[in-house]
Amino acid sequence: MSPSLTVSRIAAHQGSVLRELRTASLREAPYAFGETLEDTLLVDPSSFDDTAALHATSPRLATFLLYTEGHSCGLVHAYIEEAPNGRAFVNALWVAPAVRHLRGGELLVNVASQWLAQQGVSEVHAWISEENRTAVRFYERLGFGPTGDRRAMPSHEQEAESLFVRHIHPDEDA
Numbered sequence: 001m002s003p004s005l006t007v008s009r010i011a012a013h014q015g016s017v018l019r020e021l022r023t024a025s026l027r028e029a030p031y032a033f034g035e036t037l038e039d040t041l042l043v044d045p046s047s048f049d050d051t052a053a054l055h056a057t058s059p060r061l062a063t064f065l066l067y068t069e070g071h072s073c074g075l076v077h078a079y080i081e082e083a084p085n086g087r088a089f090v091n092a093l094w095v096a097p098a099v100r101h102l103r104g105g106e107l108l109v110n111v112a113s114q115w116l117a118q119q120g121v122s123e124v125h126a127w128i129s130e131e132n133r134t135a136v137r138f139y140e141r142l143g144f145g146p147t148g149d150r151r152a153m154p155s156h157e158q159e160a161e162s163l164f165v166r167h168i169h170p171d172e173d174a
């Protein structure tokens with residue numbers, strides 16, 4: 001039987017859960033992200049407490065956690081740029097290998113998009129490594145398409161990432 005998967009917004013006291021998931025994702029899928037495990041391990045653990053507290057309540061920044069049977073097994077960040085007419089993004093998406101292909105990634109991106117829509121946003125962006133064919137297929141299946149924008153990946157400058165976008169509306173289903 002498939003495990004049941006649920007998603008909730010991070011709570012202010014979950015800094016250590018955030019650190020655990022972030023380091024697990026950078027260890028397991030270093031090719032996918034703009035930062036490195038080494039950088040993250042150097043960060044003072046208390047800064048994850050600060051991030052969790054902010055992402056639990058901010059109208060501009062949020063983290064959503066995936067759970068199976070009460071255990072955290074994935075995450076996504078959602079944020080809106082601070083500039084006037086700032087764009088909205090999802091990033092840091094990761095689902096633990098043991099629970100992939102069960103629509104946990106889809107649930108995370110849809111819950112994050114629904115939250116962004118509630119903040120008044122009509123488009124969600126994601127930077128995706130061009131080498132990460134799984135993520136490209138995953139986002140395309142969810143209705144994201146390329147904007148044509150490209151840049152070097154912050155963590156691996158020899159590789160490029162492309163900007164994808166999906167249109168959303170306030171009654172977006174999770």
Ligand SMILES: CC(C)(COP(=O)(O)OP(=O)(O)OC[C@H]1O[C@@H](n2cnc3c(N)ncnc32)[C@H](O)[C@@H]1OP(=O)(O)O)[C@@H](O)C(=O)NCCC(=O)NCCS
Nearest residue numbers: 029032093094095100101102103104105106134135138141
């Ligand atoms: C991308 C990722 C989040 C998808 O999570 P998931 O929970 O497996 O995704 P879902 O079950 O919602 O959707 C899976 C769909 O994505 C695509 N997909 C996922 N893994 C795939 C793979 N290994 N090969 C091809 N397509 C894949 C397919 O369309 C797949 O549909 P299917 O399961 O019916 O074949 C997960 O593979 C992951 O964490 N990868 C490592 C980190 C990463 O790349 N993050 C994205 C950074 S931009």
